[in-house]
Amino acid sequence: MRRRTLLAAGLAAGTPFPVLAQARQRPVVVAQVFDASPQEQDVAKDFLIGSRAAWQDINARGGLRGRPVQHLNVEVDGTPASIRKAWQELKDNEACIALSGTVSDPVATQLTALLRQDAQAMAHVAPWLQNASVEADDRTFPIFASRQDQIAHALKSLSVIGVSEVGAVFASAREHDLSRDDVARSAAELKLRMVPFRNTGDLSRLGQGLGPGSPALLLFVGGTPELVQFTQGLDRQSRQRYVIALADVNLQTVTQMGGGRTTPIIATQAVPMVTASLPVVRRYREVMARLFDEPPVALSLAGFIAARYTFEVLQKIDGALTRQSVLAAFQRRAEMDVGGYRVAFNEQRRSATFVTQTLLTADGRVVG
Structure with a gap:
């Protein structure tokens, strides 16, 4: 199917985000693991595009406290061996300070388990973790409804x-x-x-x-x-x-x-309507129209919000940006307003259960 061939064309694994040419400091690396398996790549493509749009917009506006952010895309095929290999490479990459926007749900589930098993000081932020039975521990921070x-x-x-x-x-x-x-x-x-x-x-x-x-x-x-x-x-x-x-x-x-x-x-x-007037949704529509030839859809908006939430927490950190300082900042699980999208964690360490519905009518109209 056509959409399932698009990942290979434009979202190849490991393609780093363009960094600010004028920046002399070493870039901050934020990694996103995405699922290119046939069953999940439709979801991953949209989510990944939204995240890429957000990080490119962030870099265009000065990056993270003046430092460029390298958005490192890591492709997996959904198998345990592939996910373990990707995780090992990220652990060994000392420049990588956090994982953000892991997608799909099965990959997010497996990566959550690997972080718990290895007891690594690495924040796993805003994964597309749809499985409600997966316990979010002190390294994983789900912000979307299960x-x-x-x-x-x-x-x-x-x-x-x-x-x-x-x-x-x-x-x-x-x-x-x-x-x-x-x-x-x-x-x-x-x-x-x-x-x-x-x-x-x-x-x-x-x-x-x-x-x-x-x-x-x-x-x-x-x-x-x-x-x-x-x-x-x-x-x-x-x-x-x-x-x-x-x-x-x-x-x-x-x-x-x-x-x-x-x-x-x-x-x-699990996100607002793509036609909503919330600031983060307006920014999403503007950035997507400017950077990508893709219509606004809920899954890419989710990817955009995942990146924006990651950025908002990172920019509030005082001092050096290390894995330890980043993890500690996310572990505070502070309530946050991401351009109108509210993040507030409950006793299960998941964020508020925001859900909306959209209707596809029999004549092909999408009504929110």
Whole structure:
């Protein structure tokens, strides 16, 4: 698929960010580990572009206390061996003071475990850590709503309008294993009957084959290409269905790929609407329009906010920027307003559970 070939063209691993030509000081290195596996590179591409845009804008405005920031992109293929290799290289890179915006969720989960295992003094900031069952320790600082938070938000909306039953469609065995407990727990708390559907082959066939007695409202757990396949099957049915997707889905890409032509899709997202008037969102739109030929989407806004939050904490540090001083600054978990996006950590060491929803109508409009 076209979007899945774009990473190789423009986001090659290890490509350093251009530093300020006039800066004579050694650049500060902030590393971002991104997942180029076929299952996750759609998510990683958008998130990474947003982070790159933010760091380039930061450097254009003077960098970090007058020092340029080298945004080091580290590509992994999602396998444990690849992630361990990347982590080892970053540990050995003495100039690297922090990790920021790790993406995808499976890679963020594995990297969180490696940091805990090695007990390294390295801050793991704003990872795309969707898995609610992963404990955030004193090295990892998640600022985006988890998958469970998103599911709870979506299902609560349904319960408010009197829905008593929802289908849960898992795009793969992997998604089923990662998310079934979160879905079941959220449904039970809201007294909703959950009917699970686990894909074992062709998602289009699964969508087309849902019987008349299956729920009209379907929670879909999977990525953008998988959602397209599923809704293309639903589109062949005469019965109207409504699909609820999570923040890993790009609704604009769903439209481009021909999904949801007659099936309305509601997607949760862990950031404000890309049309919002918040200062950080306005800056994001301006920078993206200036630097990249990419439309504004929720996942790249998340990457932009991840970089901006990292920068805001770093610039408040007094004294030398070392791994130890950086980690100590993030461990304070101070409340922060990142251009209108509020970061406030709870007892589980995760930030506030901000969730919004976007509707992709059957005629292809994205409505926030």
